Amino acid sequence: MFTPExxxxxxxxxxxxxxxxxxxxxxxxxxxxxxATILTSLVLFTVVVGLTTDVMSxxxxxxxMFDMVPGFAISFTAEPLGQIFALIASGLWIINSIxxxxxxxxxxxxxxxxxxxxxxxxxxxxxxxxxxGNMLTLFxxxxxxxxxxxxxxxxxxKPAALAGGxxxxxxLMATSIGLLFMGMMWTLSLTGTLEFTPGGILAxxxxxxxxxxxxxxxxxxxxxxxxxxxxxWLPAAMVAxxxxxxxxxxxxxxxxxxxxxxxxxxxxxxxxxxNSESSDNWLIYIAGYTIxxxxxxxxxQDNLKxxxxxxxxxQLSYVILAAAILAPISIVGAAFHIAAHAFGKITLFFAAxxxxxxxxxxxxxxxxxxxxxxxxxxxxxxxxxxxxxxxxPTAGFISKWYILSGALETGQMFAIGVIIISTLLNAAYxxxxxxxxFFKPEVSxxxxxxxxxxxxxVIAISLTAIGTMALFFFPDxxxxxxxxxxxxxxxxx
Amino acid sequence: MTAExxxxxxxxxxxxxxxxPICVLTRNANVAWSISMAVAxxxxxxxxxxxxxxxAHDKVLYYRIGGWDAPWGIEYALDKVGGLVILVVASIGALxxxxxxxxxxxxxxxxxxxxxxxxxxxxxxxxxxxxITGDAFNLFVFMEISSLSSYVLISLGKDKRALTSxxxxxxxxxxxxxxxxxxxxxxxxxxxxxNIADLSSILPAVADTRTILVALAFLTVGIxxxxxxxxxxxxxxxxxxxxxxxxxxxxxxxxxKVSLYVLIRIFFTxxxxxxxxxxxxLQPVLFGMAxxxxxxxxxxxxxxxxxxxxxxxSSIAQVGYMxxxxxxATEAGLTGGIIHxxxxxxxxxxxxxxxxxxxxxLGVTxxxxxxxxxxxxxxxxxxxxxxGLGLIGIxxxxxxxxxxxxxxxxLDAEMWPLAALIxxxxxxxxxxxxxxxEVAYMRPSPENAKQPVQVPFSMLAPMWVLALASVxxxxxxxxxxxxxxSAAGHLMEGF
Numbered sequence: 002m003f004t005p006e007x008x009x010x011x012x013x014x015x016x017x018x019x020x021x022x023x024x025x026x027x028x029x030x031x032x033x034x035x036x037a038t039i040l041t042s043l044v045l046f047t048v049v050v051g052l053t054t055d056v057m058s059x060x061x062x063x064x065x066m067f068d069m070v071p072g073f074a075i076s077f078t079a080e081p082l083g084q085i086f087a088l089i090a091s092g093l094w095i096i097n098s099i100x101x102x103x104x105x106x107x108x109x110x111x112x113x114x115x116x117x118x119x120x121x122x123x124x125x126x127x128x129x130x131x132x133x134g135n136m137l138t139l140f141x142x143x144x145x146x147x148x149x150x151x152x153x154x155x156x157x158x159k160p161a162a163l164a165g166g167x168x169x170x171x172x173l174m175a176t177s178i179g180l181l182f183m184g185m186m187w188t189l190s191l192t193g194t195l196e197f198t199p200g201g202i203l204a205x206x207x208x209x210x211x212x213x214x215x216x217x218x219x220x221x222x223x224x225x226x227x228x229x230x231x232x233x234w235l236p237a238a239m240v241a242x243x244x245x246x247x248x249x250x251x252x253x254x255x256x257x258x259x260x261x262x263x264x265x266x267x268x269x270x271x272x273x274x275x276n277s278e279s280s281d282n283w284l285i286y287i288a289g290y291t292i293x294x295x296x297x298x299x300x301x302q303d304n305l306k307x308x309x310x311x312x313x314x315x316q317l318s319y320v321i322l323a324a325a326i327l328a329p330i331s332i333v334g335a336a337f338h339i340a341a342h343a344f345g346k347i348t349l350f351f352a353a354x355x356x357x358x359x360x361x362x363x364x365x366x367x368x369x370x371x372x373x374x375x376x377x378x379x380x381x382x383x384x385x386x387x388x389x390x391x392x393x394p395t396a397g398f399i400s401k402w403y404i405l406s407g408a409l410e411t412g413q414m415f416a417i418g419v420i421i422i423s424t425l426l427n428a429a430y431x432x433x434x435x436x437x438x439f440f441k442p443e444v445s446x447x448x449x450x451x452x453x454x455x456x457x458x459v460i461a462i463s464l465t466a467i468g469t470m471a472l473f474f475f476p477d478x479x480x481x482x483x484x485x486x487x488x489x490x491x492x493x494x
Numbered sequence: 495m496t497a498e499x500x501x502x503x504x505x506x507x508x509x510x511x512x513x514x515p516i517c518v519l520t521r522n523a524n525v526a527w528s529i530s531m532a533v534a535x536x537x538x539x540x541x542x543x544x545x546x547x548x549x550a551h552d553k554v555l556y557y558r559i560g561g562w563d564a565p566w567g568i569e570y571a572l573d574k575v576g577g578l579v580i581l582v583v584a585s586i587g588a589l590x591x592x593x594x595x596x597x598x599x600x601x602x603x604x605x606x607x608x609x610x611x612x613x614x615x616x617x618x619x620x621x622x623x624x625x626i627t628g629d630a631f632n633l634f635v636f637m638e639i640s641s642l643s644s645y646v647l648i649s650l651g652k653d654k655r656a657l658t659s660x661x662x663x664x665x666x667x668x669x670x671x672x673x674x675x676x677x678x679x680x681x682x683x684x685x686x687x688x689n690i691a692d693l694s695s696i697l698p699a700v701a702d703t704r705t706i707l708v709a710l711a712f713l714t715v716g717i718x719x720x721x722x723x724x725x726x727x728x729x730x731x732x733x734x735x736x737x738x739x740x741x742x743x744x745x746x747x748x749x750x751k752v753s754l755y756v757l758i759r760i761f762f763t764x765x766x767x768x769x770x771x772x773x774x775x776l777q778p779v780l781f782g783m784a785x786x787x788x789x790x791x792x793x794x795x796x797x798x799x800x801x802x803x804x805x806x807x808s809s810i811a812q813v814g815y816m817x818x819x820x821x822x823a824t825e826a827g828l829t830g831g832i833i834h835x836x837x838x839x840x841x842x843x844x845x846x847x848x849x850x851x852x853x854x855x856l857g858v859t860x861x862x863x864x865x866x867x868x869x870x871x872x873x874x875x876x877x878x879x880x881x882g883l884g885l886i887g888i889x890x891x892x893x894x895x896x897x898x899x900x901x902x903x904x905l906d907a908e909m910w911p912l913a914a915l916i917x918x919x920x921x922x923x924x925x926x927x928x929x930x931x932e933v934a935y936m937r938p939s940p941e942n943a944k945q946p947v948q949v950p951f952s953m954l955a956p957m958w959v960l961a962l963a964s965v966x967x968x969x970x971x972x973x974x975x976x977x978x979x980s981a982a983g984h985l986m987e988g989f
Contacts, residue, residue: 047914067969067970067972068969068970068971068972069889069969069970070894070895070898070972070975071971071975071976071979072969075969106595140889141889141890144888145889145890148883148888152935155936158936161933163936167932170924171924173616174886174921174924175921175924178887178917178920178921178924179914179917179918179921182897182901183901183914183917186901186902186913187910187913188899189902189905190902190905190906212621264643283786342639449583472655494598
């Protein structure tokens with residue numbers, strides 16, 4: 002239908018066009034406004050899917066737009082990793098929109114037009130990040146994503162939301178301006194280029210401790226990947242409405258973070274360079290520490306959303322750990338885990354939002370026996386939890402399998418240990434919830450008897466739960482893309 | 495160096511200079527505004543023509559007053575860095591005049607309005623003159639024209655404190671001008687010339703003398719006063735805060751920039767054939783003052799309650815960035831300093847216009863007055879936010895381009911702590927900008943809030959032109975970067 006180049010541009014602009022319609026229609030035509038959101042997301046997904054075959058066949062369509070500063074253009078390239086991210090972001094946006102409609106109306110949220118408008122901008126910037134052809138383009142959209150999600154995080158306008166928003170903006174801006182930008186400019190100064198190149202651009206230009214320093218600037222500069230100790234923005238952002246949490250944790254924001262991490266490791270540093278240097282070994286330990294520490298914190302949270310938030314921090318570092326193992330097969334795991342975690346975690350957040358909408362409950366300790374009142378919600382929650390733990394028949398199993406294989410192949414005993422311990426910890430903080438929901442009796446009947454959440458929410462949550470399992474049974478597309486990526490990464494030498 | 499005289503050079507100065515007395519003679523606000531408006535846009539037309547000529551033919555444009563050859567007569571010379579400055583002054587001048595009519599009617603007593611326009615014309619004329627003159631003494635004359643008229647402009651503010659602020663500025667500005675002329679006098683004593691190009695070729699012969707060292711010190715300190723380089727900035731916050739909105743817009747976007755141009759002229763043209771940064775202990779001093787400005791003034795901005803005062807402190811910090819770029823003293827560093835002159839004019843111009851519109855619509859003076867203004871004056875506040883993002887240096891704004899240029903210059907010169915400090919200080923901008931954004935959008939309007947007066951299109955349009963320009967030149971900086979880069983290249987060659 003379109004050339005791949007046009008499709009990329011279209012994917013970038015479509016959400017913005019949808020946003021313009023949302024703004025024009027406004028609160029007075031709320032049904033039409035919601036239709037505009039859904040329609041845009043469907044068209045966007047179609048366009049992105051259309052690119053998949055090209056990318057899987059190894060093509061890298063490239064679109065150079067214009068020079069932002071002389072010699073450095075805004076440019077877009079579709080490559081396997083970006084394609085995975087674009088598919089997730091655009092696909093989950095459809096489901097998230099359905100869910101948003103149920104949630105925002107069910108809870109009578111204010112300023113819904115603003116909410117949907119900034120959502121479209123966030124999606125557009127996620128697509129921009131996914132298809133960024135060089136570090137400058139990635140940085141531009143990375144910052145736009147931060148800014149466009151700020152009004153979503155602070156949606157309620159209450160003091161708690163403001164405080165959360167400050168933490169959100171403060172950490173993400175401080176890391177991106179202070180560290181990521183510095184890393185980017187330093188790379189530029191060393192190599193004279195910022196193009197994402199298979200095999201990396203730093204090889205031969207940087208060596209010794211400098212590689213470690215640059216890796217530090219990038220890894221902690223990409224605050225959205227939430228390595229400890231810069232993860233605090235993620236729990237702080239829990240004040241946002243649930244669809245926004247889903248956006249942050251599954252659709253766009255943290256995914257943009259780990260995506261950028263993998264992208265930088267594969268296309269800026271290159272696996273070979275990192276394998277040949279020893280100054281970068283710290284990454285695997287920081288990632289391992291984050292996985293374990295965040296799980297232990299999650300264990301102690303009674304607030305359901307906060308527990309999920311710390312679970313995200315832990316799961317993100319799986320991706321970073323997988324990339325840091327630096328074996329092609331673990332890169333497959335890293336890329337696949339971006340998809341697997343997205344489906345699992347969005348299901349869990351939808352479930353939390355569903356419980357809040359129907360039962361007005363937020364704490365884990367209040368959930369005894371709720372599975373009988375909300376069977377769909379809790380069934381979906383269970384599937385999401387199983388994926389987090391990494392058991393079949395869910396997507397989480399596949400990524401963990403690849404990550405473990407990579408760790409075994411390279412003999413990274415530390416990584417193997419971390420994965421085993423964290424699996425146990427994951428089970429320890431998810432399974433009791435499932436047990437309590439289905440097998441414990443209700444302590445006392447709720448003040449206002451409730452059943453399932455609104456239909457839109459149930460549909461959305463069922464779709465993501467099915468998706469989590471579908472990724473286990475039919476992993477071909479993301480796995481194929483991930484393997485192409487791993488070949489590119491390994492073949493760069 | 496024999497080129498055809500370019501008559502437009504002298505017209506650039508003469509037209510606004512003549513317009514000033516005509517405005518006085520009319521004694522009528524509307525007529526004075528109409529004349530000034532026509533002159534400002536004509537000046538912009540000439541400026542654009544000159545800049546196009548400059549970028550088309552890679553040469554310097556000349557005009558010799560009375561046909562007397564330099565170095566005996568007064569020579570006007572315009573190169574690319576001067577071209578960038580007249581472009582800034584002329585476009586800000588034209589947009590400010592467009593904006594001025596309604597704002598001035600509200601802020602200045604009606605019988606003085608025609609005088610206001612006369613002074614503004616003088617100020618524009620002086621600032622343009624500084625950028626095109628090739629004569630060190632003539633430069634002083636223009637500096638005094640622009641400064642004296644700006645003292646008057648500031649004192650027209652409604653608040654009584656405008657008078658003391660103007661007086662404060664007058665004292666400091668006069669000291670600065672005096673220091674400059676002392677420096678020029680010493681150079682004249684040693685070289686016997688006032689022509690800048692001539693100075694440039696004779697100075698190396700006497701560079702080792704103590705007199706020249708002292709001259710350079712006087713020049714540097716004098717101009718630093720004018721451009722409000724920390725710690726010589728004390729006059730600026732008061733002057734910006736209490737001047738009429740239009741005056742603040744114009745001065746913030748142009749006056750300090752033109753002084754910076756003079757500093758560049760001194761270091762890279764007058765002293766262009768001497769390696770000033772090697773021969774004299776300039777670099778550590780300038781670095782120290784620039785960094786102090788970036789951090790201390792930004793911190794001060796965080797604590798301000800008065801919105802104009804906050805932006806004024808931010809300006810002092812931004813001057814720090816420009817001076818830092820110059821003091822790196824490489825072509826890349828100079829490019830960063832020069833590009834930030836242009837970029838910062840767009841940013842601060844649009845922000846002060848937004849503040850002026852808020853004052854017009856709701857009488858806003860402090861940040862607390864801005865509660866809920868994001869809903870009540872959405873267009874105005876949005877422009878303010880665009881400017882604010884520029885101050886932080888968010889990509890797709892001009893601020894990012896400046897930061898890019900400065901940081902890469904620092905890294906290329908292997909001054910990486912400097913690069914880190916630039917980025918660190920720009921984080922302070924996040925705080926002082928976001929503080930305002932939160933109040934404007936997140937804090938509810940007060941209970942008894944009055945309905946804002948409709949802000950006229952003549953004020954909204956110039957504001958948005960600048961705001962959009964700051965996005966345009968942020969997303970596509972090829973034109974401005976090329977101009978700044980080749981200007982820097984010229985300067986590094988030493989005229």
